[in-house]
Amino acid sequence: MSNYLDFEKPIIELETKIEELNQRASRDGNDFSDEIRRLQKKLGHLQKSTFSNLTPWQKTLLARHAQRPYTLDYIALLMDEFHELHGDRVFGDNLALVGGLARFQGESVVVMGHQKGRNTRENIERNFGMPAPEGYRKALRLMKMAEKFGVPVITFIDTPGAHPGLGAEERGQGEAIARNLHDMSRLRVPIVVVVSGEGGSGGALAIGVGDRVLVLEHAVYSVISPESCSSILWRETSRAEEAAKALKITAQDMSDVGVADRIVPEPVGGAHRNHKEAAENLRQALVEALAELKSIPVKELVESRFQRLRSIASYGSTP
Amino acid sequence: MEWFKKKKIKPSFSPRKVMVAEGMWEKCQNCKEIVYKKEIDKNFRVCPKCNYHFRISADERVRIVADEGSFQEADADLVSTDPLHFKDSRKYRDRLKEGENLTGRRDALVSGEARIEGLPAILAVFDFRFMGGSMGSVVGEKIVRGIEKSLALKVPFISFSSSGGARMQEGIISLMQMAKTSAAVSKLGEAGVPFFSVLTDPTFGGVTASFAMLGDIIIAEPKALIGFAGPRVIEQTIREKLPDGFQRAEFLLEKGMVDMIVERRDMKKTLAGLIRFFRNEHG
Ligand SMILES: [Zn+2]
Numbered sequence: 001m002s003n004y005l006d007f008e009k010p011i012i013e014l015e016t017k018i019e020e021l022n023q024r025a026s027r028d029g030n031d032f033s034d035e036i037r038r039l040q041k042k043l044g045h046l047q048k049s050t051f052s053n054l055t056p057w058q059k060t061l062l063a064r065h066a067q068r069p070y071t072l073d074y075i076a077l078l079m080d081e082f083h084e085l086h087g088d089r090v091f092g093d094n095l096a097l098v099g100g101l102a103r104f105q106g107e108s109v110v111v112m113g114h115q116k117g118r119n120t121r122e123n124i125e126r127n128f129g130m131p132a133p134e135g136y137r138k139a140l141r142l143m144k145m146a147e148k149f150g151v152p153v154i155t156f157i158d159t160p161g162a163h164p165g166l167g168a169e170e171r172g173q174g175e176a177i178a179r180n181l182h183d184m185s186r187l188r189v190p191i192v193v194v195v196s197g198e199g200g201s202g203g204a205l206a207i208g209v210g211d212r213v214l215v216l217e218h219a220v221y222s223v224i225s226p227e228s229c230s231s232i233l234w235r236e237t238s239r240a241e242e243a244a245k246a247l248k249i250t251a252q253d254m255s256d257v258g259v260a261d262r263i264v265p266e267p268v269g270g271a272h273r274n275h276k277e278a279a280e281n282l283r284q285a286l287v288e289a290l291a292e293l294k295s296i297p298v299k300e301l302v303e304s305r306f307q308r309l310r311s312i313a314s315y316g317s318t319p
Numbered sequence: 320m321e322w323f324k325k326k327k328i329k330p331s332f333s334p335r336k337v338m339v340a341e342g343m344w345e346k347c348q349n350c351k352e353i354v355y356k357k358e359i360d361k362n363f364r365v366c367p368k369c370n371y372h373f374r375i376s377a378d379e380r381v382r383i384v385a386d387e388g389s390f391q392e393a394d395a396d397l398v399s400t401d402p403l404h405f406k407d408s409r410k411y412r413d414r415l416k417e418g419e420n421l422t423g424r425r426d427a428l429v430s431g432e433a434r435i436e437g438l439p440a441i442l443a444v445f446d447f448r449f450m451g452g453s454m455g456s457v458v459g460e461k462i463v464r465g466i467e468k469s470l471a472l473k474v475p476f477i478s479f480s481s482s483g484g485a486r487m488q489e490g491i492i493s494l495m496q497m498a499k500t501s502a503a504v505s506k507l508g509e510a511g512v513p514f515f516s517v518l519t520d521p522t523f524g525g526v527t528a529s530f531a532m533l534g535d536i537i538i539a540e541p542k543a544l545i546g547f548a549g550p551r552v553i554e555q556t557i558r559e560k561l562p563d564g565f566q567r568a569e570f571l572l573e574k575g576m577v578d579m580i581v582e583r584r585d586m587k588k589t590l591a592g593l594i595r596f597f598r599n600e601h602g
Contacts, residue, residue: 162528164548164556169566172576174527174547178501182533185502186509202485202497202528202547209498223485223494223525228552233407233487247490248403257402259491309502310463312495314402314456318425 005061007050011269014043047268054218056244060226062218063198064160067272069279070129071098071113071156074196077279078286079104079111087138091171094135096127096163097207099142104154105287110146112139112207113156113196129198130163133176136206140180143187152190152290155207160225162203177206184209185309186302190293192286195219195251195260196271211296211305212289214282215251215260218270222249258312262289347371349542363583372540372583374520376422377429377446380479384587385433385442392431394464397457399426403490411488418449426457427482430465432472436591438598439474441465445481447521452482454526455489459496462530466503466514475513475594480531483549484524497529504533513597515590518545518568518577536593537577538586539568545577 004012018039021032054062062068075082079102086093099112114131117123139155146153162173184191184207191210199208199221215221224232226244231237254260264285271278293301345356349371359366363383364373375383381390398415405411419425427449433442443465445452462478469476485493507514516534518527520543527547531537539545546566554561564570571577581589 162547164552166553166557166561166565169546169548169553170574172532172574175532175576177528177547178497178530178532181498181501181529182505185498186505201494202525205494205498206528209502221491221494223490224487229407229487235408239407243407246403246405246407247487249490254491257492259495306502306506309495309499312492312499313460314400314489314492315397315460316400317396318398319396 003066005058005065007054007058008269011043011046011050014039014046018043051218051269055241056220056247056250057226057241059218059250060198060220060244062270062272063220065270065272066118068158068197069271069275070118070158071115071196073275074113074156074194074279074282075102075111077276078283079109080106082111085138085142088134088141090137091134094127094132094138095125096129096159097131097135097139099139104290105283107290108149108151109154109290110142110151111154111156112142113194114159114204114207116158116197127163129159130161131159131203131206132163132165132168133171133173136162136176136180139207140183143184143191147187147189150189152192152293153187153210154192154194154286155210157193157195157199157204157208157219157221158197159200159203160198161200162206177202180206181209185306188298188302190290190296190301191305192289192293194264194282194286195221195254196282199249200225209305209309211293211301211308212261213254213259214262214264214285214289215254216264216271216278216282217251217266219251220244220249221251221254221259222247257314258308348373365583370541370582372520372542374447374481376448377424377444377479380444380519381429381433381442383583384435384477384479384590386435386437389434390431390442391433392429393468394430394461395425397425397461399455399457399489401488402456402492403488405488405490407488414450414488421448422446424449426461427452427454428458428461430461432468432474435587435594438591438594439472440590440594441469441472441474441476443476443478445479445519445526447481450486450488452480452526453484453486453493454482454496454500454529455486455493456496458486459493459499462496462500463503466500466507469512469514470506470510473510473512475515475597476507477515477517477590478531478534479517479519480522480526481519482522482524482526482531484526484528494525497525500530501533504530508535513593515593517581517586518571519543521545523547523549532576536579538579538581538589539571539577540586541568541580541582543568545571 116129193210350369
């Protein structure tokens with residue numbers, strides 16, 4: 001495994017050592033079992049201490065990890081069937097935001113999310129998971145379809161942000177995001193939002209208005225990227241680590257301010273170490289969220305979605 | 320600038336005289352002309368030489384749009400609680416204090432009931448001097464309360480945006496104000512209460528990407544810079560220079576993003592006309 005982060009290095013080294021001992025044992029017939037057991041115990045401690053004490057910046061790196069499961073990975077692992085649908089019917093198709101019809105636990109759902117690429121070629125195709133307006137408009141089209149046919153919506157958030165570009169501005173990036181926020185707030189079917197990776201500002205929120213918000217343990221969600229925040233407020237790009245801390249972007253922070261309803265645990269070492277386990281943890285949370293929402297009458301559902309947003313505030317009063 | 324050059328030979332003005340001159344004259348950022356300040360003021364803070372619309376305070380905006388003495392400010396007591404105890408190169412609390420010193424307000428939005436040519440409406444006006452008109456919890460809350468007042472009184476909600484976007488210093492709570500204000504706009508739609516959104520220089524980021532682009536009628540002031548991503552960010556991303564006029568009000572009109580461009584001197588009568596249309600009273 002060549003693709004790892006700095007703080008993962010001691011863990012990877014230890015794992016490699018254990019693997020070597022295992023191989024030697026089977027090759028030479030020597031008994032290293034005591035040593036292996038000792039190292040595995042050490043590994044367990046190291047993983048636990050590393051991953052329970054990640055800094056917000058480390059979590060940011062983990063949330064952006066190139067091996068982290070992406071929307072299409074989760075769909076493949078969680079859904080029984082998936083028919084991807086394309087295009088906004090106005091301008092084009094945007095590959096940074098994917099979506100379609102799926103079957104989940106024996107029921108129909110409309111599912112969508114940002115989609116990053118794992119290598120340069122894919123990332124060019126997917127624009128690093130940064131949608132243009134037509135991506136958001138496709139998402140809204142699919143949501144309206146879900147509403148029309150009375151099936152719930154599941155969204156996956158994983159983007160550095162909406163694409164900042166000439167064409168995106170010409171075609172109304174701001175309007176596209178705003179329209180989604182507006183229409184999602186009154187969509188007459190349940191919406192479950194999964195912050196699975198990087199929740200980058202308005203471009204993330206544009207598919208993030210829902211009745212339940214599930215955040216993966218090491219995912220982050222922020223009003224601005226730590227790097228941009230650093231360059232604007234500190235006027236230097238090198239303070240991203242500090243900015244990440246100051247912005248309060250972790251799953252726990254989301255839970256503390258009532259933005260997240262549930263933190264979904266990740267496999268030891270992060271979701272990228274075991275896609276299947278990450279997806280299974282999420283399955284459980286999704287099943288429960290959808291079951292809860294199903295029983296709520298539509299009117300009540302939409303009103304409590306509004307009240308949920310209405311109550312996100314922090315202000316005082318001085319005469 | 321000729322008179323300035325002449326004096327180069329014999330510098331006859333004292334520093335005190337320069338100060339007086341500064342108070343009486345103003346340089347237009349656009350055409351660089353030095354204009355008599357009173358002339359600009361009389362002209363709704365618009366350059367009489369080139370029609371450049373100067374950025375104005377929330378109070379000046381209210382004075383231009385509302386009938387004299389009709390504005391009743393609401394929620395002026397709301398203040399940010401600094402929920403993240405945010406500190407960058409400066410403390411957020413110090414930035415708030417500075418904004419208050421500059422504007423005499425506790426945050427970047429001034430809102431309340433007013434009359435326009437005798438017709439009642441709710442106004443929500445950004446003051447860009449207060450932390451770049453950024454939207455945090457107080458701004459978001461005041462917008463929603465303004466909308467709720469509009470709903471209660473069944474009178475139009477009119478916003479004047481001038482903002483860099485969501486306020487970083489309140490983190491995710493600021494981001495959520497985008498969803499909160501947009502959701503509130505949907506309540507206006509449900510109730511059939513009109514919303515006029517006026518975009519003034521500059522309107523960007525989380526304000527463009529929320530309530531400000533959701534007006535039933537979207538109006539821009541001439542030459543106002545309006546967009547989602549800032550021009551510098553776009554230039555860095557696409558690594559080329561942006562075309563002239565990019566993200567100006569006229570560009571947005573051409574691209575179909577705004578209904579009309581209205582000069583400041585015509586703003587009041589335009590708004591009044593729109594209110595009359597939506598009131599649809601006989602006569
Ligand atoms: Zn001028």
